[in-house]
Amino acid sequence: GAVVSQHPSWVICKSGTSVKIECRSLDFQATTMFWYRQFPKQSLMLMATSNEGSKATYEQGVEKDKFLINHASLTLSTLTVTSAHPEDSSFYICSARGLAGGADTQYFGPGTRLTVL
Amino acid sequence: AQSVSQHNHHVILSEAASLELGCNYSYGGTVNLFWYVQYPGQHLQLLLKYFSGDPLVKGIKGFEAEFIKSKFSFNLRKPSVQWSDTAEYFCAVNGMDSSYKLIFGSGTRLLVRP
Numbered sequence: 665g666a667v668v669s670q671h672p673s674w675v676i677c678k679s680g681t682s683v684k685i686e687c688r689s690l691d692f693q694a695t696t697m698f699w700y701r702q703f704p705k706q707s708l709m710l711m712a713t714s715n716e717g718s719k720a721t722y723e724q725g726v727e728k729d730k731f732l733i734n735h736a737s738l739t740l741s742t743l744t745v746t747s748a749h750p751e752d753s754s755f756y757i758c759s760a761r762g763l764a765g766g767a768d769t770q771y772f773g774p775g776t777r778l779t780v781l
Numbered sequence: 782a783q784s785v786s787q788h789n790h791h792v793i794l795s796e797a798a799s800l801e802l803g804c805n806y807s808y809g810g811t812v813n814l815f816w817y818v819q820y821p822g823q824h825l826q827l828l829l830k831y832f833s834g835d836p837l838v839k840g841i842k843g844f845e846a847e848f849i850k851s852k853f854s855f856n857l858r859k860p861s862v863q864w865s866d867t868a869e870y871f872c873a874v875n876g877m878d879s880s881y882k883l884i885f886g887s888g889t890r891l892l893v894r895p
Contacts (some may be wrong), residue, residue: 696881707871707885708825757824761881768813768832768875770883774824 667691668760670773677748678781685743685776687758693738694760698770699731702755714741748780783808783876787886794862795894802857802889804846804872813875814855815883816846820868828870831855842866864895 667690677683687697695716700708712733713721720733730752732744741760745752755777759770784807794800806812816828829840836848846857855872872886 698882705890707887710882710884713882759825759883768881769815769827769830770881771827772817772825 666762666769666771668758668771668773670756670758670776672776673774674777674779676779676781679749680747682744682746683748683778685745685756685758685778687741687743687760687773689739689760689762689771692760692762694741694762695738696761697735697741698759698761699733699741699743700757700759702757702775704755708757711743745778748778750780753778753780783874783884785872785874785884785886787870787872787889789889790887791890791892793892793894796864797861798893800857800859800862800866800891802870802872802891804855804857804886805853806855806872806874806884807853808874808876810876814846814848815873815875816840816844816855816857817871817873817885818868819871819888825871828857862891862893864893867891867893 669688671686697714699711702708710723711726714733714735716735716738722728735741755775757775759772786805788803814831817825818828819825828844829838831838831848839845844859848855870889873883
């Protein structure tokens with residue numbers, strides 16, 4: 665149980681285009697999902713918190729107009745990187761908040777590697 | 782602000798050696814603590830977590846961690862590592878506020894030599 669999927673697993677795009685990444689909780693409902701960014705050999709940096717039916721909460725320094733987050737249902741959140749540039753190339757990881765054994769836990773997706781040419 | 786420190790960035794061990802990875806956090810209130818593992822080419826998996834109760838927590842694959850509140854620490858241990866434990870290990874803390882955000886440490890890259 666508690667599986668989170670991401671699609672696509674990797675994407676290559678041209679500079680200036682927009683890319684949408686989907687995050688789905690497959691076997692549980694997630695009122696809260698999180699989006700992280702991981703640079704090579706570095707830790708995960710939280711970008712934003714996505715709550716179903718409401719606006720996302722962005723961390724300091726993250727451009728909300730560039731990284732559009734939509735949490736339309738209890739099992740799906742999307743991250744759209746608008747007008748992508750090479751510096752946006754990174755590994756984007758989502759997680760979904762669920763209950764495991766009655767306790768709060770985040771379950772992580774496999775990540776999406778974005779390369780902007 | 783909350784922060785998590787992992788002092789060992791790279792650890793190299795031989796099989797059967799014992800492992801201890803340090804994790805210290807900075808937060809004034811009650812916390813939930815986690816260790817995640819990321820095997821090469823795979824996504825993060827939860828190793829173990831501490832919410833309350835017994836401060837010695839046992840996780841999967843023979844890992845355990847001890848929460849020492851007075852030291853703000855949550856060190857990960859394994860008595861005898863295997864080659865398959867080669868991975869990156871992340872400590873994380875959740876400050877139990879309404880945001881449920883996880884703050885991650887910088888990670889420790891473990892290499893186990895056969």
